[in-house]
Amino acid sequence: MGRLRGKESTHKTLDRRGFLWAAAIGAAVAMGAGGGAPDLALRADVRVNQTSGLLAGGTEWETPYYIITSDVPGPTLLVTGGVHGDEPAGFRAADEIRHWPLKRGRLIVVPAINVPGLKAGTRALPGEPESTNNANRNFPKTGEPNQASTRIVQAVWKFIQEQAPDWVVDLHEGSDFYIANPKSVGSSIVFFDTPEMNALAQKIQKDVNATITDPKRQIAIRTVGPINGGLVRATIERTGAKGFCFETTYNQQPLSLRTRQHRIMVHRLMRELDMAAGDAEVMTPRPRGSQVQVAVYDGGGTGGKGADNLTAILDADPRAAVHRVGPPDIAAGALAQFDVVIFPGGSGKAEAGALDKEGIEAVRTFVRNGGGYIGICAGAFLSSTNYDWSLGIINNKTIPGKLHERGGGTVSIELTDEGRRILGDTPGLLDVFYRNGPMLLPAGVAGLPTFTPLAFFRSEISQYEEQKGTMINLPAIIAAPYGKGRVLAISPHPEAVPALHFIIRRGVQWAAGR
Ligand SMILES: [Zn+2]
Structure with a gap:
C-alpha cells in the first residue's frame, strides 16, 4: 500500500496521493452527498472543513488522521481501523468512510493505526517483543495508570484524549463467524451492555444482517464489552465516550464484502447520530481529485x-x-x-x-x-x-x-x-x-x-x-x-x-x- 510506504517517502506520498488535498486548497470544501446511490453528485448545502495530519510523524509508525468538521454542531465520532495489520477490511472501510459527507458534528478517522503491520499483513506490531506487540492491549487498562505502551499506541492515545470523542468505533476482523463458532470474535458487534447501547446495536445488526443471507454468517451481538487494554475500552473509560468494536470475518469472504459490512455498520450508527449526509456506498473523494x-x-x-x-x-x-x-x-x-x-x-x-x-x-x-x-x-x-x-x-x-x-x-x-x-x-x-x-x-x-x-x-x-x-x-x-x-x-x-x-x-x- 503506497500510502503506507517507508518513512522517507511517506510525507511526499501523502501529498502526492491527495491525502492532504483538502487542507492544501483551503479551509472549506464542499463534499458530495450520496442521496440516491448512483447519483454521487456534489451537494452544495453540505459544507465541511477537512484537515489532516500525521500521528507519530517522522517515525516508522507514522500514520495519517483526518478530521472532518460540519458547519452544524453535533457529536464527535472517532472511527479507527488497521489496529491489527492482518485485518484489512477495517483499514479499507475507514479509509473510505473519511470521504463521507457529514450532516453535523465531527468525524475523525485514523484508518491505519498499525501501518507496518498492514504492509506486512501481520496482526502484531512488527519488531515489538511479544509482551507489547498487540496494539489492542497497549492502551491503558481498567483501574491502572493512564499509560499506553509502544510508540504508535502512545501517539494514538494522546490524540484520542485531545480530541475527546463522544463516540468511538474500532473496526476489526476475526477468522471465523462467532454465530457458528464462539471461539472466534469474527462477525460480531461488541459493546458494554446498557439499554441505549443494546438498542443501537440491534439497529446496526439489523441493517448489516439484511445484506447477509447465510444465517451462519450473520453478525452477532456480544455484550461482554470491548477487550481490556484495547482502544475502545480505554476511550470509554477515560474520556466518557460510548463505543463499539465491529468485527467482520476474513476467512471465506472477499475483502469487498467485509469492507462493505463495516461501512454499513458505521453508516447505521452515523444515521442514528444524525451525522450521515450520504449513503454507505461512498468510497471515493468528491471532488474526485487527481488520482x-x-x-x-x-x-x-x-x-x-x-x-x-x-x-x-x-x-x-x-x-x-x-x-x-x-x-x-x-x-x-x-x-x-x-x-x-x-x-x-x-x-x-x-x-x-x-x-x-x-x-x-x-x-x-x-x-x-x-x-x-x-x-x-x-x-x-x-x-x-x-x-x-x-x-x-x-x-x-x-x-x-x-x-x-x-x-x-x-x-x-x-x-x-x-x-x-x-x-x-x-x-x-x-x-x-x-x-x-x-x-x-x-x-x-x-x-x-x-x-x-x-x-x-x-x-x-x-x-x-x-x-x-x-x-x-x-x-x-x-x-x-x-x-x-x-x-x-x-x-x-x-x-x-x-x-x-x-x-x-x-x-x-x-x-x-x-
Ligand atoms: Zn483485531
Whole structure:
C-alpha cells in the first residue's frame, strides 16, 4: 500500500496521493452527498472543513488522521481501523468512510493505526517483543495508570484524549463467524451492555444482517464489552465516550464484502447520530481529485491472487487510489464514483454469474458513460462478444469450448508500437505468466469499433494437438473505445510478474482517459 510506504517517502506520498488535498486548497470544501446511490453528485448545502495530519510523524509508525468538521454542531465520532495489520477490511472501510459527507458534528478517522503491520499483513506490531506487540492491549487498562505502551499506541492515545470523542468505533476482523463458532470474535458487534447501547446495536445488526443471507454468517451481538487494554475500552473509560468494536470475518469472504459490512455498520450508527449526509456506498473523494479511482472486482468468479496483486500494485502507485468492489456494490450503483474497474482472473462465466444481468448492465453502462474497463484473463473473456453471458464491450471473440484451455506457464509477448506508446516504451520479448487466457480474435460485430492490438504472443502453450502453432502471433493485449469509455483486454497475467507491473499502472491511466 503506497500510502503506507517507508518513512522517507511517506510525507511526499501523502501529498502526492491527495491525502492532504483538502487542507492544501483551503479551509472549506464542499463534499458530495450520496442521496440516491448512483447519483454521487456534489451537494452544495453540505459544507465541511477537512484537515489532516500525521500521528507519530517522522517515525516508522507514522500514520495519517483526518478530521472532518460540519458547519452544524453535533457529536464527535472517532472511527479507527488497521489496529491489527492482518485485518484489512477495517483499514479499507475507514479509509473510505473519511470521504463521507457529514450532516453535523465531527468525524475523525485514523484508518491505519498499525501501518507496518498492514504492509506486512501481520496482526502484531512488527519488531515489538511479544509482551507489547498487540496494539489492542497497549492502551491503558481498567483501574491502572493512564499509560499506553509502544510508540504508535502512545501517539494514538494522546490524540484520542485531545480530541475527546463522544463516540468511538474500532473496526476489526476475526477468522471465523462467532454465530457458528464462539471461539472466534469474527462477525460480531461488541459493546458494554446498557439499554441505549443494546438498542443501537440491534439497529446496526439489523441493517448489516439484511445484506447477509447465510444465517451462519450473520453478525452477532456480544455484550461482554470491548477487550481490556484495547482502544475502545480505554476511550470509554477515560474520556466518557460510548463505543463499539465491529468485527467482520476474513476467512471465506472477499475483502469487498467485509469492507462493505463495516461501512454499513458505521453508516447505521452515523444515521442514528444524525451525522450521515450520504449513503454507505461512498468510497471515493468528491471532488474526485487527481488520482485515478480504481475499483478492483473481487467477488464471485475470481480466483487466485489477481485481486490482491492488483491492489498491491495500485496501492503503491501515487497516481491511483484502489478500492475493492463486489456484486452488491455494483448493484447499488457504486461504479459511478470510479474512473476504472478491473476484472481479474478466475472464471469469466462465473464472474458474469455473480454479477447477474443487472450487474452486467451496470458495468456496460459504466463504460459507455466514460468509465475504463480492464479485463485480465477471465476479465478478458468477460469483455468479449461471443458468449450469452459476456459484456460484448470490445470487438473480439475467443475460442470457445475446451480448446481455450491451454494450461499455464511462462510465454513471451511483444508490445506493438501502439502498445509501447500506451503501456510503456519497452521493446523486445517480455516473459509473462499465462494460464488459460483467451485468444483475442477479431469478431467483426457491427456497431463495435475494431480493436487495436497492443501486444502479440511470441511463444505458446498448448495441451491439445489442435492447439499447436495457433497461439503465436495472436494478440495478447487489445484496446478499443466503447461509448465514451475505454476497454483494455489482457489475456496473460502481467500483474503476476513484477517486471511487468508497468502494464497495469499505465493501463489504468489509459483506461481512465489520462
Ligand atoms: Zn483485531
